[in-house]
Amino acid sequence: MQVVFLGTASCFPTANRGVSCIALRHEDGFVWLFDCGEGSQIQLQKSCIRPGKITKIFITHLHGDHLFGLPGLVATISTQCAVKPDFILEIYGPQGLRQFLRQSLVLSRTELPFKYQVHELMPESYQLPEDWENWRFDLSEERLHPQELQGTQISARNDVWTVIEQKNTKTSVLAGHNEHLRIPSYGFVVQEPDANGKLDVEKLKSLGVEPGPLYSQLKHGKDIVTPDGKVVKSNEVLGPPKKGRKITIMGDTCNSDKMIQIAMDSDALVHEATLENSMVENALEKGHSTPGMAASYAFAINAKLLLLTHFSQRYRQSNEEDGPRLEILQREAEEKLAELKHSKCSVVLAQDLLEVPLYRLST
Numbered sequence: 385m386q387v388v389f390l391g392t393a394s395c396f397p398t399a400n401r402g403v404s405c406i407a408l409r410h411e412d413g414f415v416w417l418f419d420c421g422e423g424s425q426i427q428l429q430k431s432c433i434r435p436g437k438i439t440k441i442f443i444t445h446l447h448g449d450h451l452f453g454l455p456g457l458v459a460t461i462s463t464q465c466a467v468k469p470d471f472i473l474e475i476y477g478p479q480g481l482r483q484f485l486r487q488s489l490v491l492s493r494t495e496l497p498f499k500y501q502v503h504e505l506m507p508e509s510y511q512l513p514e515d516w517e518n519w520r521f522d523l524s525e526e527r528l529h530p531q532e533l534q535g536t537q538i539s540a541r542n543d544v545w546t547v548i549e550q551k552n553t554k555t556s557v558l559a560g561h562n563e564h565l566r567i568p569s570y571g572f573v574v575q576e577p578d579a580n581g582k583l584d585v586e587k588l589k590s591l592g593v594e595p596g597p598l599y600s601q602l603k604h605g606k607d608i609v610t611p612d613g614k615v616v617k618s619n620e621v622l623g624p625p626k627k628g629r630k631i632t633i634m635g636d637t638c639n640s641d642k643m644i645q646i647a648m649d650s651d652a653l654v655h656e657a658t659l660e661n662s663m664v665e666n667a668l669e670k671g672h673s674t675p676g677m678a679a680s681y682a683f684a685i686n687a688k689l690l691l692l693t694h695f696s697q698r699y700r701q702s703n704e705e706d707g708p709r710l711e712i713l714q715r716e717a718e719e720k721l722a723e724l725k726h727s728k729c730s731v732v733l734a735q736d737l738l739e740v741p742l743y744r745l746s747t
């Protein structure tokens with residue numbers, strides 16, 4: 385599994401940096417995308433990710449720097465996708481996302497060679513600001529886009545939205561509330577199932593068991609009888625199961641306390657760090673976080689890896705640019721973790737097109 389950062393800037397894209405878009409590449413090669421800011425498809429073309437491999441898209445919140453690339457990207461996938469007749473592009477995000485995408489595709493008369501479906505996370509009352517009514521959108525239009533299938537409405541239970549349910553071998557996704565600027569924002573927790581351990585092939589050969597269907601039975605925990613009548617117990621030839629990875633990807637946030645429980649023990653936490661610690665008031669006013677806040681959260685959920693992203697345009701990435709350097713943000717997060725004595729968590733500063741591998745550990 386691999387996390388690929390396609391855009392790491394906040395607010396708007398520049399010549400050097402794209403806005404929020406993160407790809408999660410699974411072992412089977414399929415890709416889930418988290419957010420899709422303006423210009424994300426240009427970033428995709430520069431990356432190792434093939435648009436035709438994208439099967440699911442998750443949108444954390446409806447601010448433009450996380451959303452405005454979505455209709456264009458969906459149209460691009462349609463030209464690059466080797467479409468199977470039953471392929472459905474699944475899209476998940478806040479209430480209003482369905483209308484946004486439908487109207488964009490209908491007004492531009494964009495036809496797709498596959499079906500798509502938008503599942504909406506229904507907001508809880510504490511997520512809605514006082515002026516919410518002034519910005520209320522019209523949800524009465526019920527005519528679907530020609531390739532659209534009716535999506536579902538996902539309501540919270542005890543502050544948790546079950547986006548994709550855990551079923552045996554399937555990866556599950558839960559969502560929780562991120563406090564942000566006058567708009568519902570969500571963090572997503574992706575949990576892989578545990579995988580079977582590795583078979584000791586040498587030992588099996590010495591017992592006279594050749595590769596074939598018996599291997600599969602042993603791998604699934606079943607004892608077998610060899611053709612010459614010997615019993616081979618699965619636990620004698622099977623290594624320990626490999627733990628499924630857990631990765632938490634936050635939307636823009638200045639407080640994610642409501643999702644500490646579901647994010648607990650994440651192998652990786654992707655968290656915004658828009659402004660440095662000394663600008664905390666400014667960050668809070670805009671509903672954002674500092675590296676110190678991100679590190680405190682990594683400590684609170686016992687994360688092993690903290691990936692910082694969503695940087696203000698004030699930080700320069702190359703020597704040619706003016707302004708403070710991005711490395712300040714990494715140093716501040718590391719200092720906070722040291723202060724909290726959370727030494728097993730390392731900090732990585734994301735940059736556009738950075739690929740971060742996540743390995744499975746044995747249980």
Ligand SMILES: [Zn+2]
Nearest residue numbers: 394395449636
């Ligand atoms: Zn943003």
Ligand SMILES: [Zn+2]
Nearest residue numbers: 445447564636
């Ligand atoms: Zn935002």
